[in-house]
Amino acid sequence: MSDGEQELGITESKQHSPGEWYAEVVRKAELADYAPMSGFIVTRPRGYALWEAIQERLDGWFKETGVENAYFPVFIPESYLQREKEVVEGFDPEVAWVTQGGHNQLEERLAVRPTSESIIAPYLSKWVRSHRDLPLRVNQWCSVVRWEATETKPFFRTKEFLWQEGHTAHRDEADAWDETMTRLEQYERVYEDVLAIPVLRGRKPEHDKFPGADTTTTVEALMPDGKSVQGGTSHYLGQHFAEAFDITYVDEDEEERVAHTTSWGLSWRALGALIMTHSDDQGLVLPPTVAPEQVVVVPIWQEENRKEVLEYGEELTAALREAGLRVEFDDRDERNPGFKFNEHELNGVPLRVEIGPHEVEDGEATLVHRPDGEKAVEDRAGIAETVEEHLETIYAKLYAAAEETLEENVRSASDRAELLGTIGRFGGYVRTPWCGDEECETAIKEEIAAEIVMVPLERDGEPEEDDCAICGEVATETAYFAKSY
Template identity: 75%
Template structure:
């Protein structure tokens, strides 16, 4: 947004509470995270936005490798004949597949799909690489982009035709081993959201009609946004033997018998960044939890002409010490006043600001200001490293507590079609109700209010919250969580 002189307004002008869609788009652009690409449905990820993705990636990638995963890379293009070998994949993704038909001026002998997901190109190589039980488990992961040609309005990080993600693919000797793998990855996604992103997640599984094409079970972690919508924050799929049968992933067991492998796949995309921005940010701009923040601490010296040298020297010494433990920026620009700097760093989401003026120098102290709420505290210079760590821990705790309160206050029980629709219409959030297992009952709610079953409890023998289905009144077999979703 620009004023008449053509200069961009620094601050956020939209309200998160009243115009969350416009507010979100403004935060993404003004905090320097992304721009819209010239082709509809695509975005340009700017350095500050990509830095967030890299930090998120570092956490997950480390955990993956600690649990036996190796990174690899497979081609962007998948031959049509490969894609067709698993019929559920073809049927599930066909409306969203982008096809390459020409190479230069020449028409290709076989169409190539731009990967919507990579099972169909990875599974054939897993079949080649697995011969014996000694080759199992095989755990592969790739960080890449995929393309799904959805005809939806672009919402940076939430909804784009091309998006960044990681996709893990594993093969195991038994179904039990594959299920353990599925749950391990779901647990790592939950850990990422809770420990790193300060967002409480709800883990469960998708209903049969909404699981990954070809999967036995799709598990999910769902995160509730402040606007009452749910985000599918990551999924981990127990694929059973369907892909192994389609692509002949077999192994010879200890008795020299040929067995079919059991496979999994699991993925988390940059939708996590959308959830991060939407959950924590406010009308001043971006808010980032300390573990993900590219800059964790900004030091702003405040001086007059007669105190400039001593204040700058004190601030520089402080920055040098803290730089050994934290990601620190010393903002000693002459051309900007302190108020401008405060607003700019708030807009960019720096978790902690340290203000240094003549009083702090004289008293050998530092003033620490928390980004989420502007709370300030005074720390002794001698214990500054410990004080900054405590302050960052407090910032994380505040963010998590706010998100947890939002979640806890927005899970409601409802029974009966009218009550379900009324509760979702008035409050949003999650509505818990009994479900008979019939997709038609979900469709009845979806047609009325664009809400769907986003999650079922993981335990299949979980006792339903109601004896009867909240929509049709027939016997209940599940507890379903309805919500509007991104």
């Protein structure tokens, strides 16, 4: 085996060393590199293409529901942050500050945005005058910086990350809550219909809400290592920000009223969830919905039939491209078929089409599924429709595997020992009665590093007489505990 071929393979085990395995997949599948500054990454074209696939879907859905894109400065004056004390207190340890411009000391510190409520809200106030201006919906695709002192994990944990953040203003609570749920449903949709990852919907406990929010809703995705990923959050902010930034409007009765606002965001943490959920010890596994190349056609020839095989492969590739599929025709002379197979498996191409002299002679194509290696020999006639059916099957396989992982890893516990033992042994989600006191969560977190990742949006008929599994007091919530990224 050559050095190039040896370097190509994944050497770490997903089951036994998931952290090292994950980092190796990200690097060898050419998704990202580490930047010279600690905590930052360089996103390579194949990694950025995955983000663009998510962005394209979400952006279209946003616009269908009345959202317009805008862009606000990366810097926020300190005085703007100070107008909303809870935002400062919530993010202050993570805020990066600019104090000098060129050779001159700035008169006022500028925060590098950790989120943009404090720079966007003043402009919502400026743009909203009448009830006719409502609802007002803006979104921006941008990066934010949070100076966390945690170990870098590409896409999961970096000081700078890409995301979208939507900000809206509404006449009343009902309209703002509808907005909050619309965005949460779109986040659920992007995970389940685009990334092939089932999620749980809920809300964060009171002590873990977005600073200044009335309610923070979340979608949570379970990773194969038993940890939860906060997949996206949608916040009903109530009138808190509107009061702080004077977002008011004149209603139909000529009375001035305070607006209700929301904010909602999904970051490239979704890419981390995508990679972690589906990939394996051969490398990256991608659903066809987001894969930069959905299909790779690999011609396999000997010198005596080279011309016929390549021509057949080119014609088949053209038919697939004409149908709108993203196809690579890998006719490289310098690489043998085995190397090509391994490389495309590493890069996560969902479907491989093998073309050899037998396929040419019989008017067929051999199709190989990336997730499990399943092979099928199909007729050349109608190949585009056949390939599309196989891609749908591949998506269904990925979703079914992730769904099975989720369903098998939601467990219940009725007391502290059972809660700790279940998380310690199995990971995953442990559903338990909870009194609503943060101290009970802290007790579990200190012992086993698990936290409440969500509570149901509604109690789903849980019996009121439950006792809190941790302290024994009357339970008011059902909490989902998990270790998380």
